[in-house]
Amino acid sequence: MKLSGLHLLLTYQCTLECDHCFVWGSPRQTGTITLQNIRHILQQAKDIGTVKSIYFEGGEPFLYYPILLKGIQEAASAGFEVGLVTNGYWAIGVEEALEWLRPLVGLIGDISISSDLYHGTEKISQEAKNAVSAAQELGIPIGIICVAQPGAGAITPAFGQLPIGESAVMYRGRAAEKLVSKAKQNSWEQFTACPHEDLREPGRVHIDPRGYVQICQGISLGNLFRTSLSEICRNYVPDEHPITGPLLQGGPVELVRRYELPCEESYADACHLCSEACRVLRSRFPDILTPDQMYGLKEDQG
Ligand SMILES: C[S@@+](CC[C@H](N)C(=O)[O-])C[C@H]1O[C@@H](n2cnc3c(N)ncnc32)[C@H](O)[C@@H]1O
Numbered sequence: 001m002k003l004s005g006l007h008l009l010l011t012y013q014c015t016l017e018c019d020h021c022f023v024w025g026s027p028r029q030t031g032t033i034t035l036q037n038i039r040h041i042l043q044q045a046k047d048i049g050t051v052k053s054i055y056f057e058g059g060e061p062f063l064y065y066p067i068l069l070k071g072i073q074e075a076a077s078a079g080f081e082v083g084l085v086t087n088g089y090w091a092i093g094v095e096e097a098l099e100w101l102r103p104l105v106g107l108i109g110d111i112s113i114s115s116d117l118y119h120g121t122e123k124i125s126q127e128a129k130n131a132v133s134a135a136q137e138l139g140i141p142i143g144i145i146c147v148a149q150p151g152a153g154a155i156t157p158a159f160g161q162l163p164i165g166e167s168a169v170m171y172r173g174r175a176a177e178k179l180v181s182k183a184k185q186n187s188w189e190q191f192t193a194c195p196h197e198d199l200r201e202p203g204r205v206h207i208d209p210r211g212y213v214q215i216c217q218g219i220s221l222g223n224l225f226r227t228s229l230s231e232i233c234r235n236y237v238p239d240e241h242p243i244t245g246p247l248l249q250g251g252p253v254e255l256v257r258r259y260e261l262p263c264e265e266s267y268a269d270a271c272h273l274c275s276e277a278c279r280v281l282r283s284r285f286p287d288i289l290t291p292d293q294m295y296g297l298k299e300d301q302g
């Protein structure tokens, strides 16, 4: 596995609690990365030699602005391309957005602002417009990520990193609980492949505050505070992995068949079936189907 990007979940905490959120961001969530741990992660990224970019996301990374800024400074001075994903709550005006963003000039190559009808009442919020104006004035590349409502028609599903522009909602995390009733249901037998993640050669992984290296939300390949990232990469044999192996062979359908799991007739999408299967399998693979936060629980509640 050759990783080119690490996405750091700086915190699970958030100003919002969007219905679609696949990381269960919430003001009540716990878990934030310390500076010492950011340094440890950056060092691990350097050690494996293939990582080019570091993204800061969450939860809402601007909630811990001094840590975010220092992390960005250290990632940039270590030679990484740096990006971040935010809900833009801080951009209450253009003047204020300029103050938040000015310290990032020259350090950051991409800001993605999320704006849609999950994050607010308007598809493009005033905060997103303010952030875009300020970033453009400062010469920081910026784009808007917009996730479509259930049943919005033919919207391209995301593959890998979320694209700038509109993409379809994936029914995982909180979306698998809150939104599935609004979605068109499809026979479970049609979900014979993972349409969103490259499970064989993922390219990028998410790392949470407790060090879990996640190939998809709640599917962990290891913990880089216990095992080095290079060892986690070396040890990952996709076809033999208890979760990604079946997923590669036949998608969430194969996961259900392989482990003889209970299953409904229909699901909203592949992520919905996969999430339900992983939830049932947690007790069998507790070191893989973790952390608790990705299953809607607080730290150590699982
Ligand atoms: C988890 S948020 C974290 C950063 C920040 N709080 C934000 O909202 O931009 C990162 C991105 O994931 C998107 N996202 C969350 N849940 C999703 C889902 N179920 N399907 C598709 N995108 C999702 C959000 O809309 C956002 O653009």
Ligand code: SF4
Pocket (backbone or CB within 6 Å): 014, 015, 016, 017, 018, 020, 021, 022, 023, 024, 025, 026, 058, 059, 060, 087, 114, 119
């Ligand atoms: S999508 Fe972003 S803004 Fe919404 S709850 Fe999740 S982390 Fe927070």
